[in-house]
Each structure stands twice: as structure tokens, then as C-alpha cells.
Amino acid sequence: MRGFRWVVMILFSLVTVVPFLWLILASFKTSRELFSAPFKMPERWMWDNYRTVLESHPIPGYFLNSLVIAVLSTVMAIAVATLVAYAFKFTFKFKNGWYGLVTFGIFVPTNAFIVPYYFIVNWVGLYDSLFGVALVYAGVSLPLSIMIIKSYMDSIQKELLEASFIDGAGVHRTFFRIILPLSYPGMSTASIFLMITAWNELLFASLLTQSEATRTLQVAIRFFLTTFSANYPVAFAAMVIAILPTIVIYIFLSDRIIGGLTAGAVK
Amino acid sequence: MKIRWMAVAVASVLAFCLVLAGCGSRDAGETRSPDASGSESKNESTGEVIELTMLSSWSPDTDRGRALHTIVDKFNQENAGKIKVTLDINPDWPSLQEKVKTMIAANQTPDIFNYNFNPNDLSRQQSGKLLDFSPYMDDEWRARFSEQDLQTLTINGELTSIPFEKAGILFYYNKDLFAQAGIREFPKTWDEFFEVCEQLKASGITPISLMTSDDAWHATNALSYFAASLGGTGIFDPGQPLDSPEMVQAAKYLKKLFAYTTPDALGGNYAVSSNHFIVGNTAMIIDGPWLIGSIPKDMWPSIGIAASPTFGDGKVPYGFTVTDTHTPWAAGKQPSKEREEAIVQFMKYMTSEESSKIFTLVGNILLSTKMELTDEEMAQAGPVLGQYIKINSQSTESLVNLVRYLKPAASAKIPSLIEGLVLDEYTPEEFAKQLQEANQ
């Protein structure tokens, strides 16, 4: 049994690591080397590739754009979801109906909505803006956020609420002082889902932005393999540069990130 | 306490992001041309710099991109304080085209952009959102172009595009690899051509680079050459059916050609296909002049350019060429006369003889603007570009690559049709029939 476990773990580790190692290796080659001998060590370590990338592409800018969009959309979605989840702690007419209304979106493949979203964003004048993309992400991830946060909030006993009311706190104060702090685990779980989804998203990011100033990392990566500049190793160098900060931040924060998910569960 | 600190941290990150989002979004004021009617331009006549945005796919890591940036920088310098042209580069041509179409639909027509002219897809011209250049086309400017080009681009009496790039597509071949297989000169007939392919294959060299992904560019070039060789250069004229016996034959030849290419040609894109040739994995490729920029200088002596083979039956004259379509510049309607004139001034600069020479010699682009190259300048062009210009200028008859004439629905389908043809899912008859149907 023990052996089996280790075999599985090693296998999955290899599958995860080896492609990246190859990517890094390939990024130091020339195009010729890549197409003739893709697995040999490069003759000369082409740091030039990296220089070319850094000179011609504002990678930090792309990174920042992705980050801004991810943070904005997450904050918006979480804020709205938390408000709604609080409302659902009370009883009111057609409560289930309203709940269904705001969460049915989970089942809907939102890529069917590329055209309407495009028009909405244009109509409000937010085309080619980071805020526009963030807004769309927030809207699209709202149902899932509501579901997650509500399920965490459900575990907050009603007695706490009642106690707070008896103490004289109003509806709003109860929300801010009591409910909100207790919901942080749920909020952080949902935040992680949202940030990762927003970070990796390609379709809407490429549809709703145009200029280089608003390009996200994913859209930029897609364009690294431009149809005319057929130099894959340079594109790989660009990818490595683009991915590296993510990896570094992730490794440092992984405990907190995954811990956040875990903490949410252990109540 | 910890929660307080976290809340403050979150709030400051949020504020930071909001500020960045504000800066990140395009300033909708000067550079966009929203609905042309009635909106005021921020740049009135006195003193303010007119800012124009030019959309292109020519990124500065390509020769043509470098040439374009050079020209634009020069223009901006010469017009400092009056006009400033900013380049907005979206390196992926197909998605740039999609983007431009969506922008036109949303009343955000770019100030200046280029596109592939397709007489069967005049949606841009008919949108009513493009600037008509005819009032500005004075005799001096007119003399820069051929009348035929101007006619072609005049739709409904409006000249909404300025002729710019019109590249001939020729056969590149690797002389070293040919020599290795014992081939002395480039074949003149298609029978010889396939013999050459066999010889190359026997020597362990992959004869030709092809692709089927994206717009299947190299494969459609081949298809167009076969079709024209069989049916003459009028084979794609409007009204000609795409399921004619000649087209079916052409499809058969295309299928035959795929036996002589790399295993990743099926599903391969332009980068894969062109890389194989540049790296020396394949001996031939059918492409436009922009490929020269990707060929390393030390390889130039090994590269030969040739005209297409024919069937030797007189259907087409030897030296005929398939060309890419016009890739003209167009402009969105502007809210003010000043902006219109600025655009015209910029376009005149772009199409001047001096600029044309820079585009050709530095950027490896073949233009439709008239230009006389001195011997010195020809020498400057280098052996490959020199050959290219020479053979292109000797073109006897020409026709445009089929794909540039197809309706969008058909051009969306043709890659999968070619793949189906190669994989034996469609017979050549079915291929032609489906293509014809999709093009209705």
C-alpha cells in the first residue's frame, strides 16, 4: 500500500514538474535548436531571448493588469455575496425563489453570453478598461460566491443574531460586528476560487480589451506566439517570465492560501 | 486586532487597484472616435495636438513592425506639437481583424487600421463608419497608385481604403537541400515538381511546409496555385462556382501534396510551418515576402525564389502569381475636419515614395504604391528580397488567393475542410461541394 502511494505521488510530481523544466530549457534555445533537437541541452544559453522579451513587452504591466482585475472583481463579488447571504439569514416571502434566482447562474455556461456582455460593457463605456473586465468577472462569479458564502454563513447560529438584537444592535451593526468577522473563512475560500479563476481567464479578457495598456497576462501569453514572429523560444522565455512571479508569490503564500481554504472548514 | 489590520490592508489594496484601473483604461476622450455625428472633439483647431490611434499587427519584433514604427516616429517628429500618431499593436492578425469588426459594430471605429480587402465581405465599407478619402484624393496623391487599385477599392463611389500592401506569393526553396537531393533547378512544370518531391523524399528531406490551422495559409496558397494552373487566373472570379471540375482536380493535387510534408502540418499553424522551412527541415514553402524577415542572414545565400510551376498546357502563362489580397489602410469617420485632414496627411506620408522604400527595403513588404528602386537600393535589399522583387515584378498574370475571396462562413470552414480532405473524410468532390455551399 505504502509503495503504491509513493508511486502515485512521484508520478504526479513528474507530470507536474517535467513539462515546466522542459519549458525553461527550451526558452534558452534558438528556434533552430528547438525544431531540430528539442531535448538536447542548448549550445549556448540564450539569455538574449529573455532580453528581447523584456525589451519589447511590458510584462510587469500585464502582470499588474491581471492583478488589478483579479482583486477588483473578487472584492466586488465577495462584498455583494456577503450582503445577500446575510439577507438570507432572515425569513421572507419567496426566500427560496430569490435564492434560486441569484444562484441559478452557476449552471449557465457564461461563454454563451459573449455578445451580450460585450454590448453591455460597450454601452456603459467600459470597453477596453480594467474595471469593465473586473465587473464582468464579478457578475459571472457571483452565483458561486453566494453559494459558498451562504453555506458558511448558515453555520452561524441564529441565537447569536437574536442575542445581538436583544442587546440593542440594529440589523446593520449586527452585520458588521458579528456576522462579518465570523464569515471570514467563507469569504476567503470564495476569494481564492475567484482570484484564481479571474487570473486564468482568457476568453472575456481578450474580448473586452484591446490596447496594450489593459492587456492581461493571459491574453499577452496567447499573443506571444504571434503568427508572424515565429520564434517559439522567445515566446517560451516570455511565458517563463510571466509565470515566475506567480510561482514565487504562490510558494510564499501557499500555506496561507490553502490554509485559508482549510480554516474555513474547521469551524 | 488582527482583523482590523487585515481590513485596512484589504482596503488599501482595493484603493490601489481602483486607481490603477482608472489609469489602465483607455482615455475615451481624444483617441476614440465615438459616434461621428454631433459629438464634440476635444481637439479644436488652435494649439492642441491631434492624437490618432493606429491599430496594426506589425509588432516591433518583426521587420515590418520596425519599418512601421520608424515611419511613424519620423512622422511624429516632423509634426511635433500638431499631430501625434500612436501605434496600438495586436500581434495576432486574425484576432486583430475580429477586434476591428467588433469595434466598428460598437461605434468605436479605430482612427486608422488595416485589413484584408475581400470583395465578398464589404461589411466594413457598408457600415457607413469609414472615412471617405475621395475628396482628398488630389492628382499628386493619385499618381502614387495605379488606377486599377483605386477602382478596386472604391465601393459605392466611396474610396474608403488606401491601397497599401499587395504581396505576391512565391515559392521559396532551399538550394542546399535541393543540391543534396541532386536537383539542379526549380521545376517548371507540375509533373517535374512532383518528381522533385519524390527525389527529396528519397534523400530523406521533407519536401514542403504546409499548415491547416488558423487560416491554413500555406495550404490555401498551394490550392490556389493548383486551381489557377488548371482553370486559368479567372477561376475565382465572382460567379465562378467553387465545385467546378478544375477545383475538384486542384483538391486532388492538394491532397497529393500533403504526402510530402511534415507530420505536424495537419493541425499546424503558421509558426510551426514556417519554422520548419527556416530551420532547414523542409525544402520548400509557398509564402509572402514577410517570411524573409524570419530567415537568418547566414541562410540567405541558400534561399532561392521561384515562380510557380504550370501544367505546360498554356492554361496560364509561366510566371503567373497568386497574390495576397489588398491590405489597405482605412480610417474611421472623424468628428472634426481637423482630424480628417490629420489622417489624410499621415496617409500621404505613409504612401510617399520615401516611405515606400523604407517599407520595402527594411520591412520586406511589397507595396502597391509606385516606387523606382535604384541599383544601389536593390543591392541593399539583399539577395532574397532582391530575387523576390524581381520575380514579383515579372509577374505575367495574377489572381488573389482563394481564401481572401470567401465569405466569412466559408473561410471559417476551410481549415476543417482541408483537414477532412487530407484525412479521407471527404473526397475531393465533397470538399469542393462543401466549400461551394459554405460560400453561399
Add this chain to the structure above:
Amino acid sequence: MTRRQLVMYLFPALSFTAVFFIFPIIFVLYMGVQEWNGLGSFRFVGLDNFYYLLEDPAFRKALVNTVYWILAGILLHTPLGLLLALILFKKPKGWKWFRTLFFLPNVISTTALAFLWYFVLHVSLGLVNNLLKSAGLDSLTRAWLSDPATAVFANMVPFVLYVGFTMVVFLTEMSTISPELYEAADIDGASDVQKDWFITIPLVKNAVAINVIFNTAFCLRMFEYPLLMTGGGPANSSLNLSLYMYREMITANRYGISMAAGILTILIGILAMLAVFGLLRLWERRA
């Protein structure tokens, strides 16, 4: 809570839902029966778009492939995530590092992963084929991405292998299981496998539900892998609904057909979700 307060708390969510779900659905329903090329005017064509879709072999293949993706999500991706979670739950040496490693691909752009695996699966330059060759298994090499029989499955490889997120969701739920249950099982002499099967798995039902739902939604939307690895080819063999819609709209400029496909995608999405919920409920009842 008073009516007014209620409205205040509900309002933001309701307006988001209206803008991002209600309006688009109406839009899509309306556009699905029109013909439009994006720049001109609309033309009402009734159910023509739907007839076209049902007759288009490319659409049918896209439909089938989407179902394959969803099945891969439920039958391959989720169980693999569960397997890894079960292994890491026992906290073998260095398990934290493994956890970090397995989650890593989820944090890195799917776009980059798609390009990466394009090269790994490349017919002549790729890792897979070259490894097989050097192991003497030449006959097993295939043109993974350009063979219509394997293209769609080749697209799924990175999705199926990179299960870090699913794994973490399982681990989270597992950490809520009271250790006393395991201690009791130890006293009874249960083996590891028995503990997994009879204690752990039944108690992570919620995680299973979350993962299955999330992965199903993800597969319905799947865009990057088919687009960047095979472009939906060759000959449309690896198309899925998402890519089909995108192509009809962006390349072929047939918005009406794209929206009609969108409507069908939504319906299938709803059906898929209902099926998933139904199955989950069944499982719950049986246990």
C-alpha cells in the same frame, strides 16, 4: 429585518444578476432567431438557426465532445483528485510540499499550460513521443493532437492530470472529520483502504458535490485547451460547444447561429447540472 433593509441587502446581488444573467438570456433568446453578421441589420429567421445546428456535423461533434469533457471531469478528474487527497491526508513525509506542488498548475495560467502541453504532445518534438521512442515503444507513438481519433482526448490530458484544486477541496473537507472515528476503526483493526472506503469517502460528500459541480461548469466553459492545443481540429474532431460558439461569432460572423448554439449550450448546462444533482442526491440517499 424591515422591508427596506432587506431590499438594501438584496439589491446589489439582484442588479448584478439582472445585468449579467437575465438580460443576456433574453438577448440570446432574441438573437438566436435572427440572422446577423455583426455590422449590418438583423433579419428574423425563426428556427432556421436551430435547424442548421442540428444538421451541422460540426455542431453534433461539438456536443458529443462537450459531453466527453464533462464525463472526464466527473469520472477522471474528480476521482484522481480524491485519490491524491486520500494519499496526502495520511500526511506522508513532505506532504506539504507535495500539496503545494500539485496545486501549482492551477495557479499558473491555463493558457501557458495549453501551450506547454501542445509541445509535450507534439508528434515529432514532443516529450511523450520521444520518451516512447527511447523506451523502444515506437509503435505506441501517435500524432496525439492531429489524429481525429485522439485529438479531443489529448486536449483533456492537462485537465485530467492537474487536479490540485479538486484535491485541496477534498483535503479541506477531510480535515473536518473527527479523528476519533479513525481511532475507533483502528481498534477494530480496519486497514487503511477500509478506513478510506467506509469512513473518509462517505464523509466528504459535500466536497464531492462541490468538485463535481465546479468541474462540470468548468468543462461546459472549456475554452483554452481545445483552442490552443488543436484549434478544434483536425476536421472539427476536437471542437466543443464553447469553441463552436466562439468560431461562429468571431470568425464566421454568424451571430444568430452562435447565439442559437448558446441557447442549446445553456439548456445542456441545465440538464447536466440537474443530472449531477440528481445523482448526488441518490448517492446521499443510499448512504
